[in-house]
Amino acid sequence: MIPIADESPRRYVPVINYLLIVINIVVFFYQPHDLEAKKLFFTSYGLIPSYISHFPSDFIVYTNIFSSMFIHADIMHLLGNLLYLWIFGDNIEYVLGHLRYFVFYIVVGIGAAFMQVLLVPESSIPMIGASGAISGVLGAYLVKFPRNRVSILLFFFIIIRVIKVPAVLAISLWVLFQLYNLYFSGAGLEQGGVAWFAHIGGFLSGFILIKLFEWYPRYT
Numbered sequence: 505m506i507p508i509a510d511e512s513p514r515r516y517v518p519v520i521n522y523l524l525i526v527i528n529i530v531v532f533f534y535q536p537h538d539l540e541a542k543k544l545f546f547t548s549y550g551l552i553p554s555y556i557s558h559f560p561s562d563f564i565v566y567t568n569i570f571s572s573m574f575i576h577a578d579i580m581h582l583l584g585n586l587l588y589l590w591i592f593g594d595n596i597e598y599v600l601g602h603l604r605y606f607v608f609y610i611v612v613g614i615g616a617a618f619m620q621v622l623l624v625p626e627s628s629i630p631m632i633g634a635s636g637a638i639s640g641v642l643g644a645y646l647v648k649f650p651r652n653r654v655s656i657l658l659f660f661f662i663i664i665r666v667i668k669v670p671a672v673l674a675i676s677l678w679v680l681f682q683l684y685n686l687y688f689s690g691a692g693l694e695q696g697g698v699a700w701f702a703h704i705g706g707f708l709s710g711f712i713l714i715k716l717f718e719w720y721p722r723y724t
Contacts (some may be wrong), residue, residue, distance in 0.1 A: 505676060510704045518594035527584050528634055531574045532582050548574055550630025551617050557625035573613045575632040581706040585634045591654075592645045595640075599648055608717045610716050612640025612709040619705020631699045636706040639682075643710030646675045648718075661715055678696070679707065 536542050536579075551572040555565050575581040597605040616636025620627075650672040658665045686700040 505659070505677065507588065508657050509656050510595070510671065511620050511649075511654075512594050512654045513598040516594070516598050518597040520602045521589065521593040521597050524593070524606075524609065524634075525589060527591075528574050528576065528582060528586060532576050532579075534574060543552075546577075546630040546632055548573065550632040551620075552630050553621040553624055553627040555622045556617075569614055569617050570610070572632050573610075575633055576634070577632060581633060584637055584666075588638050589634065589641065592641050595649055596641050596644045596714070597654070599644075599714075604717055608644070608710075608713065609637050611625040611643065612643070612706050612713065613637030615640065615709030615713075616706030619708075620699045620702040621655070623701045624699075631702060634703040636656035636699070637700040639703045640710030640713075641707030642675050642678065643707040643712075645671060645710075647711055647714050664666075672698070682707070709718055 535545050548688050549568055549571040551568045556569070560566075576585065593605075593609075596608070596707075599605075600608055613636050616639060617631065619637075620631055650670065652671040653668040654674040655666055655668050656674060657668055682700055682703045685698065686704065
């Protein structure tokens with residue numbers, strides 16, 4: 505089940521959402537792709553919970569909370585995240601406006617990171633990717649646009665269909681998928697390098713904080 509489109513606001517250019525997509529793409533092609541060099545890059549700029557949980561005095565370690573949001577392991581990791589950002593991010597930018605959307609994106613990304621650090625504090629696996637922040641966008645979307653129709657690419661053996669479902673259903677299924685994987689990954693320990701706690705933390709951050717960020721409505 506893959507979302508491919510939603511009901512987006514017309515006559516509105518989501519400048520920040522486009523910018524975030526471009527930054528993620530640029531960073532991906534900038535980062536090394538040789539295996540050993542890539543591992544070193546991830547360790548240097550990814551978020552390692554065991555480093556943060558011990559409150560290091562070196563400030564540079566904390567900057568990895570931000571840099572990790574724009575690093576991806578491979579092209580499928582990148583494209584999967586950017587697909588969700590492309591579909592759902594423009595509506596939240598429309599609600600918040602450009603600057604507040606950017607701040608919101610960073611804040612929910614931080615919320616995702618700290619959920620992972622709090623619950624898996626001794627993990628030494630670098631956490632990378634935009635999925636924590638994008639999970640926050642999904643949480644906000646569920647609050648603001650639960651009745652929006654989301655087009656889903658549905659696979660059933662050899663049958664492929666596109667169906668439209670309410671956003672509340674599409675996002676609820678996404679949440680269930682995260683909880684399912686969280687349960688079977690050993691109470692949140694990374695399975696295949698996926699930080700499931702970060703997804704849940706980002707989602708809850710977005711779900712809770714959207715009302716605080718929305719000082720006034722941007723749509724009718």
